[in-house]
Amino acid sequence: MSHPTAAEARPPLPPFTRETAIQKVRAAENGWNGCNPEAVALAYTADSRWRNRAEFFSGRPAIVAFLTRKWAREHEYRLIKEIWAFAEDRIAVRFAYEFHDESGQWFRAYGNENWAFDANGLMRERHASINDLAIPEAERKFHWDRAAPRPADHPCLTELGL
Numbered sequence: 001m002s003h004p005t006a007a008e009a010r011p012p013l014p015p016f017t018r019e020t021a022i023q024k025v026r027a028a029e030n031g032w033n034g035c036n037p038e039a040v041a042l043a044y045t046a047d048s049r050w051r052n053r054a055e056f057f058s059g060r061p062a063i064v065a066f067l068t069r070k071w072a073r074e075h076e077y078r079l080i081k082e083i084w085a086f087a088e089d090r091i092a093v094r095f096a097y098e099f100h101d102e103s104g105q106w107f108r109a110y111g112n113e114n115w116a117f118d119a120n121g122l123m124r125e126r127h128a129s130i131n132d133l134a135i136p137e138a139e140r141k142f143h144w145d146r147a148a149p150r151p152a153d154h155p156c157l158t159e160l161g162l
Helices: 018-033 037-041 060-073
Strands: 044-052 055-058 075-086 090-100 106-117 123-135
Touching: 018 037, 018 075, 018 090, 037 060, 044 060, 055 060
Parallel strands: 044 123
Antiparallel strands: 044 055, 075 090, 090 106, 106 123
């Protein structure tokens, strides 16, 4: 089990309230939309355990390697996360993201994640279930500048009917 220093703290910290859980979800969304594997990995404990689809791994180096591979093949990635439930040190989210592959085929990926945090607000576990749906480019719903946070006035998943 890792023991992060105060310098590694990632507020908001558990125990979560509805407001702080929503803040944590938006911070995660913003981080992933930046598509910077090294920066994203710092939100996780040094020994964080992941299940992403059928991949199981742990540790920041593995997280960086995974995200580097992911974003090398998922072009123009844009993600929206929405809180589903929360408890003292856990948050469940649903999400969707859009991207295209090298051939130009667009996809919308739908999924759910279960997160567990340590006392310093670093994610110690991430379990993700994800399904991809090929979509025509005309059906894209996520439109904002790439690698930037989703604008505050951009609809969330519920507002988009997703």
